[in-house]
Amino acid sequence: MNAGDLALQRSFPTVMVPRREPVTPMEAAGERLLVAENGVFLEIDLPWLSVVRRIADYSVPTAIPYGRVAERTVLRCGQVPAHLIGAFVEMARAAHPLETGAWVVWNARTREFRLAPVRVLSQGTGSLRYERPTLLVDELRVIDCHSHGAHPAFFSSTDNEDDRHETKFAFVVGNCGSSVPSMAMRLCAKGIFEEVGRVPSSWYAAARLKEVA
Ligand SMILES: [Zn+2]
Incomplete structure (x- = not known):
């Protein structure tokens, strides 16, 4: 693939969520798309915050053979004084x-x-x-x-x-x-x-x- 699209896709990869084990954590700070049985999720992982949110639903009740994802928010930096x-x-x-x-x-x-x-x-x-x-x-x-x-x-x-x-x-x-x-x-x-x-x-x-x- 061309270098431009390769760089874009590396900076924002898409992961198929497994059914039988947890999805592998992100290796570095950044963002990725999780394609799950229950929708498409955006995951953002930063040193101070980890957040997962559903950003799309399927409009057709077709079978998606992937695992499920739950939304979450982890404030890694703790409470702001x-x-x-x-x-x-x-x-x-x-x-x-x-x-x-x-x-x-x-x-x-x-x-x-x-x-x-x-x-x-x-x-x-x-x-x-x-x-x-x-x-x-x-x-x-x-x-x-x-x-x-x-x-x-x-x-x-x-x-x-x-x-x-x-x-x-x-x-x-x-x-x-x-x-x-x-x-x-x-x-x-x-x-x-x-x-x-x-x-x-x-x-x-x-x-x-x-x-x-
Ligand atoms: Zn304002």
Whole structure:
């Protein structure tokens, strides 16, 4: 086969899921397609996250002689410390009514998290243009945070467009002038968007405006 298609297929292989044994784990970070008896699944394997989601069903009840696959999510990096969310909310308050952004990154070697502010190119009350933060060798983005100034937290059509090709959690803070801001979070996995029903209560506690003594 030609070199171009070979490279593409190597970067995103398709696996026939066996019936009598578990599917072989991925050898390196990346993505693959699993063709199973119960549909076609996308598997994404990263040092901080492993995710499997069904992306297609069969439209004909034909017999597929492969094994079944279950959707799963494994957050390998563990829970994100609430104080980093608190620190981002502080940034969002300082920028209010303008928007701002930062990444929560995880170091795969030290297993520590930190907040890495983006380099803002231009910011408005409904827009933000930025450059990605400079990360250390072993650092990976886990949460892409941005603020909505005085507007509520939600995912706009611009956010949908920005998040379409990426694998990350996206987090929005809104009503930044309020003592308890609004928050929204979702998992983005190469076009799959899953909004998290409830942001952890520890994040709201960390985001509460500290009373000035
Ligand atoms: Zn937004």
